[in-house]
Amino acid sequence: MAETEISKKQQIMEAAARLFRDRGYSATSMRDLAKAVHLQAPSLYNHISGKQEILKEICFQNARRFAAGLERIESDYSEPEDRVRALIEFHLEVATSDATSITSFNDEWRHLEAAELEAFRQQRKSYERRFRSIIEQGMQQGIFRTADPAIVLYTILSSIRWVYDWYQPERATEIEQVKAEVIGFVMAGLLEK
Amino acid sequence: MAETEISKKQQIMEAAARLFRDRGYSATSMRDLAKAVHLQAPSLYNHISGKQEILKEICFQNARRFAAGLERIESDYSEPEDRVRALIEFHLEVATSDATSITSFNDEWRHLEAAELEAFRQQRKSYERRFRSIIEQGMQQGIFRTADPAIVLYTILSSIRWVYDWYQPERATEIEQVKAEVIGFVMAGLLEK
DNA sequence: CCTACCGATCGGTAGG
């Protein structure tokens, strides 16, 4: 049945994301993964073509998600300040709504094979370039403090990353506070005066 | 000869740190490591007791380094603002002087075995507690903006981390600029007004 | 979806 097929593949993908996050791609065996979804290892191959495919899907699915988010924010807002604020909020939203998949995306992409690794790097580079040009615009307009845009970009992106490792669903009540404070902190570092 | 023994072990440790950074602990085989230092795999065991020992040494050596740095800064400075500034500069100095070893320390410690993992987590927790209490002091004194000290701590620590991944020795001329701008950015987010 | 099984590679030891 197509319906159960899809659902089982989804289960496998989610279990894989969790295992990749907890142990890393290389330390996760297909037998570990099979156990997590109550299958024997060979049965996995009825749903997926291999370990590498799982990683590929996780990485590129998230790359598309970030590209789409950036697209949306660029069309919803025109001021650099609003755009950066929305981007930080977007990153934090993703971090708290789908933390497991994102930590694979953040940390395990280096285990992609050569061709996919290259494509992934290019997509990330493109994302960074667009984010950076928003920062540059804000500096040119005198809204942001003048600084090296690349340094500012990486500092902002990194400053968000701890949330992926730290966030647990039980802390749901705190998440709005976390968002507000991280945004406050970063914007204070960014804005002129 | 003791002298050559020490030097060869050092070569192994440095090659391992580089491989762990590039491929991760699990994806690095003892045969990879042997090749990097021009030995056959079994010969490694004349210098080290096993793969796990290498990771243990990298992680705890760096834990001691950070503990010592914090100790020194706490005795050299008394004002929270000076202490935080010095801590950020210290992290950036370590990142640029010994990037390979530190990325293992940052990312590969989760592959420590149970007993060491527990000890490592405790040491890190202790470091974070001391750093956080400096932040709390600054807030109580009205020097830092009032916020959740834990959120501020993790945001600061993360905002420094990209340098480990990004820094390459050829960029030595830029490093003073990177330091100044990261410190400027973070302190602007932290300071009242 | 399973059992049976493949060749490759793993960390590490024996013995010199």
Add this chain to the structure above:
DNA sequence: CCTACCGATCGGTAGG
């Protein structure tokens, strides 16, 4: 410091 080699485990296939 090497050759020879160990048992365990890896990702994945055959065949039903």
